[in-house]
Amino acid sequence: MKSLFQIYSLITILFTVSIVARPLPIQNFKYKKEISIQTKNSSNQIVKVLLDDEFYKHSYYGDLRVTKNGEIVPYKIQNAEEISKYTEKLKPELLFTKKDDMEVYVLELPKLPEGMSYSKLTVSSDFDYETSITLKLGDNPNSFYETKNVFLYKYGSQTSGEIDLGNTKYRYLRVEVENGSNLKFPSVTRIKGNKNLYFEKIQPIPNPNLEENSVLFTFPNENQSSFQTLKLSFEEKNWERYITVRAKINKKEWDTVFQGTINHKENEGSFAEIPIVSPVNSEFTIEINDGENETLHLKEVITVQPLEEILFFTDSDTESQNYVLYYGNPYQWFANFDPYTYPSSDELREKTPIEAKLDKEIENPDFGYSLIYPPISGYITTILFYLGIFTLLFFIFSILKSKRLVAKEIV
Structure with missing residues (x-):
């Protein structure tokens, strides 16, 4: 019984160490x-x-x-x-209107330049009103993909006056309202989209190591420039290759941070982008598997870190x-x-x-790993775990040995 209590106490200590290692x-x-x-x-x-x-x-x-x-x-x-703070107001074109049980308006918005979207539609009326509006958005008058319900009003000088379009790129709007609203749509606002920020660094191309079916480039990355995306440019315009990117972890071990087939066509621009699974700031390699194809000629490598x-x-x-x-x-x-x-x-x-x-x-002048936090807590837990196993085996062996002695005495 005493032995069982000791075993239970040891197991409790092991689990307690794991639980407290959280602050x-x-x-x-x-x-x-x-x-x-x-x-x-x-x-x-x-x-x-x-x-x-x-x-x-x-x-x-x-x-x-x-x-x-x-x-x-x-x-x-x-x-x-x-x-971006750039906005501009344009006049939508009224393609169709119908007024019977409900008022229906179909609007066409001007074409959007690249990087812009529509944010707000201005609504007005010569009379006071309050009404629920069903707004549909789509690529053409035959197909509407988004629907939203909006409540608008005008009480004298107080008016809601605008419909939030949610930065849409759809150019066709269908507005359904209660009869008698007599709405007008004087303008639509389009805005320039926000631009993601990055810092980029051009990496010098090292001498390649030619292997049986592949080419290996090793980049020292001496200034430890961090990146989460690689941009590769080759002299060849159209290609498809299996590419592996590895990075050094703790200056010793290599870890694969990308592995897969990349397909690139001339109309996609000069660079092919490779996403990295986690930020890299150390030496890295790019292995291009050519198989039985001709060797590609790597022209430029840029590391990209999204800010x-x-x-x-x-x-x-x-x-x-x-x-x-x-x-x-x-x-x-x-x-x-x-x-x-x-x-x-x-x-x-x-x-x-x-x-x-x-x-x-x-x-940090206060830096120093604590006994109850990783990695030291992990080492201690591992030691205690194996110590517990050996102790448990020792107790089991002692119990079996005592039972054998008792059995011999009875015989």
């Missing part, structure tokens, strides 16, 4: 950056911070954490965009608050915050975020 101390992060907030305003402001190249060089992406006076701040991460930004809420008194970005922990799990604790898409549309900047990277 996140800042001492586990090797690098940090102070966050400088440019302005201070009323409470519940949104702060936007653009991540820089230094972060990508030393971060493991899932280890990004923001603190305020030492406490964790929930954040949202998204691709950074260049916000990203983090957004979080701040209080009004920023002077007494110290915001810090921590990173540099390969064992840290991805952040999982309650979606109500960081800015939502609706809040970002309603409020203009405060611009903040990351200061120069410094090594």
Whole structure:
């Protein structure tokens, strides 16, 4: 009985070690950056911070954490965009109208230049009204793919006056309203889309290593430029090849970050893009499998890193608050915050975020792995696990041995 109690106690200790290894101390992060907030305003402001190249060089992406006076701040991460303020108003063409049980209007919008979309349709009337509108959007008057219901009104000088088109590229609108509304559509607004931001670097082409059915290029990436996309350009215009991209992990092991067939045609431009499964900032190789085809001639390689930004809420008194970005922990799990604790898409549309900047990277003076956190906790847990197995086997062997002695004495 005593032996069984000891075994149970040992198993309890092993499970307890696993459970307590969950808190996140800042001492586990090797690098940090102070966050400088440019302005201070009323409470519940949104702060936007653009991540820089230094972060990508030393971060493991899932280890990004923001603190305020030492406490964790929930954040949202998204691709950074260049916000376009260009808008223009045009007059839609009324193709058809019908007024019997219901009023029906069919509108054609002007052709869209590349990179633009329609955002709002202006609605007016000579009389006061309130009505529910069914709006349908499509590529032509015979096919409508989207439908939305909108309530509009005009009470004297007060009017809703606009229909949100949701940045659509559809050019044909069908408006169905109650009879007697007598609507007019003086203008439609089109806007230029936001542009994603990137930083790119041209990589010098190294001498190729010719193998039996493939060509291998090794890029030292000496400045540790981070990237999540590769752009390849060949002298040949039309081609299809099986390509493998590998990157060095911890300066020792190679890891495959892309493997698959890429098909490129001349009308697709000069470059073929290869997505990478996770950010790379180390030496990498590109292997092009030619099979029995002629060898392709690699002309240019560009590494592309999409710029990203983090957004979080701040209080009004920023002077007494110290915001810090921590990173540099390969064992840290991805952040999982309650979606109500960081800015939502609706809040970002309603409020203009405060611009903040990351200061120069410094090594965390408090860095040092704790006994109860990875990786040390993993080593300890493994040691205790095997120790527990050996102890359990020892107890089982001792029990079997004692039973044999008892059996011999009885005989």
